[in-house]
Amino acid sequence: MAKYSLSAHADGGELASYAAHLKPRRVALVHGDDEARRALQTLLEQTDVLLPRNGETLDLSVRQKKQRVESLPAAETVVVPESLPYGIGDDVIFNASHLEQLWKALEHVPSYQVVTVRDLVNVWYGERAIPEHAMWLSDVMEEEQPYDEPYFTPAGEISEAYYVRRTQEDAEEDRLRKLVGRIILLRTNPAAAKPVFCRAIDARETLRVLFPRGESYDRTRFPLRALLEVVGPLPYEEGLSEKETLTSCVRNGRRIRRGLSAYALAQNCQEGESYTLTQLCELAGVSQHKVEERLAVAKLVQQHPRLFEQYDDLVEGQGPVHYGLASTWREALNEPEQRERPDQNWILTTIERYIGTPPELIRRSVDGESGDVTLTFIYPEGAWERYHEQLEAAAEETGVNIIISPHTPLGEMSSFAQKQLPPGLTVQGNPSIFVEQRLIRFNCSGEASEEEIQAAQQRVQEETGWTLAIASNAGVSQPAQPARQASSPVAATPISAGSVVQEQQAISTARGLMSGLAGFLKVGMEKANYVLRVRFEFPEVAQQRYGTIFQQIEESTGWHVQLYPLTPSQEALATMAHSMLPDGLEVIGRPSIYWDRNTVGMLCKGSTEVEAVYEAQRQFTAETAWTLELQGMTLQAAPATRDGRRLEPEITANEQDGDQRTAVAVEQTATKQMLVEADPQDRVSQVQAMAKASELLSDAEDLYQIGVDAKRGCLWLHFYFPKGARVKYAQRFQEIKAQTGWDVELHERVHLKALTNTARRLIPIEAKIIGKPNIDHGRQRITFTGIGAMSAQAKEEAQRTFEAATGWQLELRLGTSES
Template structure:
């Protein structure tokens, strides 16, 4: 690997690096020198006759992009990569460069460096570069590049290069200190590079001044000058520094630290600031959040852009004001115009805030700060200096200590110092320890010696703090773009970005046309100028249009994330599930699987994917959260082990982006399956061939994924590969082939092999009836399929009862003799040998078992000689042998039999053999268990011949928790409850209001669960007097609204904002509010004088309670798991037991009418 320093090595300006990897070259930056030098360009002649595979831009300052049109003209087929933010800023900066060169051509007869045509061609070659994700270079497959945010200005990045012949980090311009506009730089993920190319702008500055103190000092000085009757000029770089100063002064005025005074911006500042509002993905999180919520941090009533020359003159004649103008070095532009008119004014001040080149007028002005009476040469004028001159350290470059720390974190084998004057580089070299330091000059070529042990590492994963957009191309199939096609164009862009976005006309043309021409772009611009509702022109940015979201009112980020399980990045390779507890200005408060030790705060950009709603009710219960996250992660890891990453690649392509839900659908996984969501999200964010084009939270929508441009797409499979974990696919196969097979009540999947076990009511008969379908299922699914050998005991008893002679009935629960395949029943009523034979024949035809009847108090019927029925033939069912099945429990294994008859899921705490020779099953609520399990206990006695009893004492904590869950949602229980064990009664006290019917339902649910009685008592409350209409204070308004609304409406919570006199009412099911209630809310708003709104989110506790209430007390089914998907408005309820299809249909319809949500009942 070779590195050629073509510019910007021994000074600042004309930055340009050429790097040879293999037989190909890449170029990083191509800038110009600022300040009117006679040789402004880097040594581009070095690249003559070389093969340049790609060009990369670190940021959009002129000293890094000013010569790019000339470089592109020499290599017109070479793509240019930059962040989306840099691409947009380059549009502004290069357009301004053309304007300046055109003016100089007239005023100074200076030959322009390049033409407008060359600039247009350069911008057309731009490609968005992903940030935080490694990617390959076209034509150099062994080279991996990772871009990480550099903190210098919006969109600035460091670049890490890894190849077999060397590893290299190019810092670009970096700032480790967070600014008001952008966060500080991230450390690149490529540790121990062979060479670090490090900027050294402030290599002599050991430590920058304290930034907050400098900001306050600047603001106070501006205020003092204006208070003294003089104007204040702040020359500032239009890109980066000007935006910082605007925010500093507006913030100080907003905090009343300085008085309000007129502020003006002039020059390129206006357009660059407008561009900043369109790239929130790379800005400081607080600033980005404000922009996304519709606020404009760069706007204020006292801030105004300068319109023209007459306006400038009027500003100087008007009241004292502060003027922020470009250029920052006074080399030209409005700042030089204002400086020429203020420098001799003793009441005026010129405040310098940025780097000044040796030959810049700004540097000469600073030299006069301590030497009054001097003169300043501005253009052809020599002006006496009488104004106040001061310098402030607001640098966007790292100081020497920060640069040394940056290098120490990377531990490079060697360092090359660039982008600094000789003194700065020499001073910094002394602080870099024992590392080999190179001080290259322009034209030097440095050979990178790769360490012997170094191999190209797996593609590094840096913290994803930017956004890369992968837009489709050529969707118009070569047809001209018409007005009627604009909606399709907007819809396509929205689908690809999953967020509101602003794009240039050039980018939009590339979406419609495969290779757009200038005529195509001009025609599109005419269509957009005719006013399309889907596209809005961005003020101050000609040719840039905002494509808004379809959503009229996007929900608050707090509503989106609080209570959600997220996939977050805590390190370059550390991806973990976490629960979002809260969202604060400083970041997201999350809890990881480490429990309370994992209580940390992260930036929104670290959220990779939203997995789903936390199934628990208490976000403060760290232990429960830890357990849930650990279990979820454990199962997701097992899922990933059985699914290679390559499984995802056929599901994605280069042209279109997809979301997690679409990938799950293509894998035929259930969208609400948290395990599958977490596993697939982890793979999508940890597969080098896949790139993300949107952040999960920052853009208000799901992340989007596509294949990296250099990844080779794989052919799509005919069907997903069936694996042990792909239960959704296996279930689909069962549904397609067996459909609603009679008696199929459960399906099981072996977690290790994926083998299917089908549970039929009567497996002997099912093996005959569905032999062909079962064989077809095994062939299609690619796994073994077998039938559970034992019939469903409840179905057997029901069938036996149906086969009894007319007028006969069961005297007691029949006995099931599994070894003989016989049901033995004692009956009352008519009985004869003929009826015995008829009943047995009917029963055998239906079940494959025999029925033996005995008359209560009489002799048993003659024994039926039973030949053992053959088990289903394995050859007709299985595609491969199954593991040995554990033997059926017998009387010698009473505990195992008890587990089969009374599963743990019914609320069993433990079970044991009593010394007296019987089984004891300890229940969570023994009083209720004795009632609910009566039939099961009798069944156990009949099968085993042993006694069994329910043991245990009701736990006080369990009772109080059950009471809180059963209580109506419209009330709040007092902390203490009274327990009366002799009466088996819990007495609660409450605040709020609930109807008698609601309390009756609560008592029934509580008794059903616990076997105890629930009584209640309302706490005394002071009566709420209705004040005069429209004069309610905050407390009275809330109390009045609570008391006025019928408890049956499901009011859960009332919250308010006294500053805006707004009350927000949260109902259990806001989509089901009646027109009468909506009219009542309007009346309450008029009465109280408060604005009343309804929170749109459904209450999850109420949703779960409604779902569980679908199963009546007399059903044998037990609810196992509840989950809800807010995006799909879908509840999934997993249950164990038997319910018929009619019940499922009626329950789903009833649930939809009550809640507005759909429900799926899934048997376990």
């Protein structure tokens, strides 16, 4: 059932609370008997209360402080306030592109300073309104309005009510009122800016705030001048208190901030230009509508005063705060960027909340730089089957990669297997472990029945996925091995004793075989798991080139070879890129590393032959498995010299008389294609490019954000469903490129809210969906679970429609009905 607030009238206390929040100068009580009106009058404070009689009109002109009531003849008609428009949407589903149209229909209706969601639904849909319209309209109001100048501002504690933006500047009182219910950035001391929740504005312009969990302050009231930035409204999360919701937002913002680069943001800004927080979010490539992402950018800017400065004051100014590059930004970029380290305790606590503390979990490792987590289980395959869905959800919440180590911890596995041996057996020496065959063999003395040995083998197989073998000594039964172990494990490895070699021998063997390999750095070990951890400058290339050598090391030592880390270092990529740079080009600034697409970008000046660039890119890919991208360059179709001027063939008199060889050589040189610096005049300004993209995509209702990468001269387009948009608007993207000179790229991440809502519209109420959907980004699949049922035909139709609209798969885990 949709929430329409139609169940009953508000009582006196609710009406008084409503009026107190609006803070009107006067309130006229025009409905109810005299006794009821007088009772309500006593509840209304700090306002003039008017009690007009039937047939009377109120003159409220010229900001009167006192009521002025004039009696009218009984026959005269009472003035009725102007009514709201009705059904202006022409049967079109309301979305963000209709906000301005809806606002213009209301801005000149002074009787309605505040409107409810029900009012807005009626204005747009009229008699065609259905319950779902209120939910969809609320989503647009909450998540897709312009942050800096929203058309409709939430009315704080009044549920489903909004202030209508007026054409004139808001009064100071109205601007302060809008702070209540929002997350703000507060200067708590000269060196700290903290995100807090604004609960109220007390007398003398004092902010009463709530801190997130973990922040301990003696005071909860701060002067208005301590306000730095308004981030956005506190999201509503069912079952959570304001403090819990604020804490969640702050933690998510911290996680997002770790993935942002203040240096990259500064490089995307133009010197002398000013930007609002919303515009900085676009430049940083994050959503301007998600409060956690806005908070991440706001904190990032505050933490780097040498890069950014605040141009105006939120309290004294008439609009949003503006930021720009600080005078020291160039010097700051020459220093190494210090990234915030991840909150390891919070990450591990979040994982524990999803999977608990299973006894088979042996180790939890967190990368101090990236926050990525590796979980080590005795039986990795079994752990993946049991926990992969929970871990995917935890990874989504924490924003880090959570992987289950594919390698069995051999020390713990050996201890576990030994404990499963029948009590009549005594182990002689250390066990033999065959990693490739996933087999562990014990030499034992003593007696045990065949049934006891089979039971032990079954327990080991179920808990670890390994095969337990027991050497045949006197009185010990040796059961038949499984079919996959038909060949002798000892014969499969050249190790004489059938066991792994000692640590120093393993290290020495590995170094001897790898020391001369290109890009080799060092070899370490993980003793508990019998793993040699090998470091190369470019691991992917090493895996391709030296796979046979790694196999030889494993066969010679019994230790497993693991490349770590799996990604090259930033320094190695930058050094290799510089070494591959063709003659004639000079790098401007530091190379940019695009981890999401394995690309190194270098902003260059100068000129060089295209063939030289192609050769440099080919060699770079061969050596690193990454792509080299030269930015700020353009192809010169006309003949040119290195300084960009046209090169005309020079033909001497002798050549004219018959010797044409020199002329031909000059002509061939003149027609070579060159890569030269892009002329800034060939590319329109950033603002013009964004405006042109908005114009050419004005009917693209699935476009919700346009970002900019000024350094690369690229517009980032954020679509609800990028996979379909790439095909649908391919021609438009080419037109944007042709008319602006800016490249166009699509943000690959699907809009989760739109994805979920699209699916819910296709699932009938009878399906009785429970809980949140499971979203699998890797497989591009969303899964809903319900306790109801759908017919097989309805399921197939919903899945087909969903995939056509989004490019994703829809999985429905619910019953199948007959019809």
